[in-house]
Amino acid sequence: MxxxxxxxxxxxxxxxxxxxxxxxxxxxxxxxxxxxxLRTGQVRVDGGRAKANTRLCTGQTVRVPPLDPVASDxxxxxxxxxxxxxxxxxxxxxxxxxxxxxxxxxAINKPAGLATQGGTGLxxxxxxxxxxxxxxxxxxxxxLVHRLDKDTSGVLLLARSAAAARALTQAFRDRATRKVYxxxxxxxxKPRAGTIRAALAKEGGAKGERMVWTEDxxxxxxxxxxVVDDAGPVSxxxxxxxxxxxxxxxxxxxxLGTPILGxxxxxxxxxFVGGIxxxxxxxxxxxxxxxxHPAGGRLVIEAPLxxxxxxxxxSFGFQxxxxxxxxxxx
Numbered sequence: 001m002x003x004x005x006x007x008x009x010x011x012x013x014x015x016x017x018x019x020x021x022x023x024x025x026x027x028x029x030x031x032x033x034x035x036x037x038l039r040t041g042q043v044r045v046d047g048g049r050a051k052a053n054t055r056l057c058t059g060q061t062v063r064v065p066p067l068d069p070v071a072s073d074x075x076x077x078x079x080x081x082x083x084x085x086x087x088x089x090x091x092x093x094x095x096x097x098x099x100x101x102x103x104x105x106x107a108i109n110k111p112a113g114l115a116t117q118g119g120t121g122l123x124x125x126x127x128x129x130x131x132x133x134x135x136x137x138x139x140x141x142x143x144l145v146h147r148l149d150k151d152t153s154g155v156l157l158l159a160r161s162a163a164a165a166r167a168l169t170q171a172f173r174d175r176a177t178r179k180v181y182x183x184x185x186x187x188x189x190k191p192r193a194g195t196i197r198a199a200l201a202k203e204g205g206a207k208g209e210r211m212v213w214t215e216d217x218x219x220x221x222x223x224x225x226x227v228v229d230d231a232g233p234v235s236x237x238x239x240x241x242x243x244x245x246x247x248x249x250x251x252x253x254x255x256l257g258t259p260i261l262g263x264x265x266x267x268x269x270x271x272f273v274g275g276i277x278x279x280x281x282x283x284x285x286x287x288x289x290x291x292x293h294p295a296g297g298r299l300v301i302e303a304p305l306x307x308x309x310x311x312x313x314x315s316f317g318f319q320x321x322x323x324x325x326x327x328x329x330x
Contacts, residue, residue: 005064009056010169011146015246018045019052021062029067037065055202057219058244059173090124091132098133100301104164104294105157106133106142109303112153112281116144126156133158146172149247151262153306154181154286167294172244177291178326181239181249182228182305184283184312185258186273188235193226196252200245210265211251221245223252224330228323231316233273234261238287238323249284260284261312278315279308290326300326 013021022034031052037043038052042065045054056062093111100107110116115125130142142158145168159165171177199218200211212218222242229236235258239249250266253259259267261283272280290300305313305320313320 003066007062007064008173009058009060009062010165011058011172011244012144012169013056014058014147014244016056017052018043018050018054018056018062021056026064026067086129086132091129094126094129094132099155099303100299102295103160105145105159105168107289107301108156108158110148110153110156110286112151112306112308115150116147116156130158145169148286149250149282149284151282152181152284152286153303153309155179155289155301155303156286157289157291164294168291171291175242177289178329179241179286180288180326180329181241182285182287182309182323183237183239183249183253184261184278184309184316185235185237185253185256186233186261186267186270187258188230189225189227189237189256189258194224195242196223196225196255197221198252198255200248200251202246211245211247213251213255219243219245221248221252223249225252225256226324226329229316229318231318233276234312234316236313236316236318238329240329250282276315278312281308283309283312285309287323288326 019031019034022029035052038050041049044050044063045056046060094108097108097111098106099109110126117127118125127144133142140161142160143165145157145159145165148154148156157168159168198213198221199215200221201214201218202209203212220243224240224242225237227235228238241248250260250263254266259271261271261278262281263271285305286303288300288302290298293299
């Protein structure tokens with residue numbers, strides 16, 4: 001490969017380490033040579049020097065210098081990894097979760113507990129099942145356009161082709177999409193509606209990496225919210241992220257002083273309200289996604305609540321019909 005490339009980071013690549021981003025896009029580039037390119041400033045992110053462990057954000061530009069291979073870069077042929085076996089029942093459940101599909105895209109209602117992509121020791125994830133959504137053998141494999149946390153349910157978008165992925169990725173990058181989440185939180189926020197502006201940065205800890213509010217080296221993060229209803233110690237919020245930081249809504253709910261029910265990683269014991277019986281699972285749901293369709297027009301997709309949240313709604317007397325319509329939101 002010759003010539004300098006400037007490649008934009010897509011939504012499905014956000015929060016990846018830079019070295020893993022290279023490994024995925026340029027598998028023939030050795031880690032040693034990548035480190036040399038980083039040390040000499042030939043690889044840059046948004047014009048600045050970067051390190052192998054630099055975390056990428058959607059919309060950033062990675063400068064990739066000419067990567068003509070040298071002998072030392074050519075790795076020994078590796079055995080292909082065996083494809084993960086996906087059960088017929090898992091594929092059946094996935095197809096049943098489809099909310100909308102056409103020649104350009106597929107929208108599914110991702111269940112809580114299903115990871116979007118694989119990781120260390122994780123073999124059951126959505127990415128491993130995408131071949132099951134192809135309509136015929138010659139069709140391109142559907143591609144993830146964005147991600148949801150493993151324990152967050154709701155609308156997840158897939159592109160049927162590279163062309164569709166480019167169009168949808170651009171819509172996310174241009175913020176032409178609207179993503180509305182429903183959350184059940186411990187307590188009642190004050191004020192009952194507003195905008196959270198709290199910069200977030202990653203921090204390590206006993207529970208793994210998490211996002212924390214910090215004004216020193218945090219990245220800007222903005223979330224609109226409104227209380228739809230409350231029932232004693234629990235409130236139902238709609239939340240709309242205006243930025244796309246990792247775990248943004250979970251961290252911002254803590255900033256409000258009202259952690260999401262079941263989110264012990266961020267809310268600790270405060271995420272489990274005594275005296276009420278709800279599932280000890282995270283109560284965060286990607287309810288609605290509105291976006292320009294690649295073929296023209298605008299598409300609005302809604303996902304019904306997962307069983308554990310539907311049960312909680314019944315317990316607290318919340319009615320889904322009480323939620324404001326999209327055109328009523330700020």
